Amino acid sequence: MTAPAQTRSSVDLIRAEEPVLAHNYHPLPVVVARAEGSWVEDVEGRRYLDMLAGYSALNFGHRHPALTEAAHRQLDRLTLTSRAFHNDRLAHFAERLAALTGQDMVLPMNTGAEAVESGIKVARKWAYEVKGVPADRATIVVAADNFHGRTTTIVSFSTDETARAGFGPFTPGFRIVPYNDLPALEAAVDETTAAVLIEPVQGEAGVVIPDEGYLAGVRELTSRKGCLFIADEIQSGLGRTGRTLAVEHESVVPDLVLLGKALGGGIVPVSAVVGRRDVLGVLRPGEHGSTFGGNPLAAAVGTAVVELLETGEFQRRATELGVVLRGGLAALVGKGVVGYRARGLWAGVDIDPAFGTGREIGERLMAEGVLVKDTHGSTIRLAPPLTITADELSGALAALEKVLA
Incomplete structure (x- = not known):
């Protein structure tokens, strides 16, 4: 992906939304301009690993x-x-x-x-x-x-x-x-x-x-x-x-x-x-x-x-990479993660409230180049595209470990 031609910054675009968009969402402060596969890019050209995949709407990644x-x-x-x-x-x-x-x-x-x-x-x-x-x-x-x-x-x-x-x-x-x-x-x-x-x-x-x-x-x-x-x-x-x-x-x-x-x-x-x-x-x-x-x-x-x-390819990928996901989360239990539930490439991760709310963890992960979504207090959801690689998934889990350290 090449950086998009954009004259307005993320901050300017977020501020521009405030008076004209109904406030039915509270998005993370990232303004996405381009995307491909498991990655999105903001208007300044910063790249993020998408670990939400549009609440499963992007099971096959961006622009398959x-x-x-x-x-x-x-x-x-x-x-x-x-x-x-x-x-x-x-x-x-x-x-x-x-x-x-x-x-x-x-x-x-x-x-x-x-x-x-x-x-x-x-x-x-x-x-x-x-x-x-x-x-x-x-x-x-x-x-x-x-x-x-x-x-x-x-x-x-x-x-x-x-x-x-x-x-x-x-x-x-x-x-x-x-x-x-x-x-x-x-x-x-x-x-x-x-x-x-x-x-x-x-x-x-x-x-x-x-x-x-x-x-x-x-x-x-x-x-x-x-x-x-x-x-x-x-x-x-x-x-x-x-x-x-x-x-x-x-x-x-x-x-x-x-x-x-x-x-x-x-x-x-x-x-x-x-x-x-x-x-x-x-x-x-x-x-x-x-x-x-x-x-x-x-x-x-x-x-x-x-x-x-x-073809069955994506079902197999979710099964196989789900093993990586569960293994990475299991290693974080007691280190800021108090519990998790996972099936395939989908997980709900309960964060110790002493480490922050789900929203705060999401903001810290965003600073590390990983996008997730919080739900219900200190729980975050992980639902990456089924096209994600093992290395990319491991990188997201390493980022979670880092923000909890």
């Missing part, structure tokens, strides 16, 4: 050549038709994605929150038309400390008061139980339950991994009770944990899977609900839609993402 080529090729042909017409890329994308995930049908959308909202609507409609739940009585059971998005319906069943405060009244129809607690889940499911919606790994909560057997237990319970199992794989899916989907660690097949982030290859927003034909088949024309959902550009990039995952 196969993905940018697919986007450029499609940009020269057709970008948008809306679903008012067919386009020549959508069927192929849907076929490949359904096959990759072992499902029957695909509902294409744009953002992760749209996928979650779509999953909720489909589950409720299925409950009324197939299960026979009385009108407007359907319930969905979710887990505490979840993160499924920030729409008003989704924050209605969040337990994070920062996400909820000031945004009521909230949407009814949700029951919240502790995560990783099968008895509590069973007690919450009744004849009105349309679905159980959970993250196979809770990302925003700090990469919380359930006990072995939990996901299989959710599958058994929902099948026995006659409700749907919806797995939110928007962050955990598409190679991040060492499998195409995180539920595959327990050989579980949900009724609906929610995908997003990495499905767009870090180029365009692409999300999807994939699932059984008898579930997604409850939708009829006019009942749900999205102007940009399934657009030709998204379908072209999404197909290229699926092709990368079909």
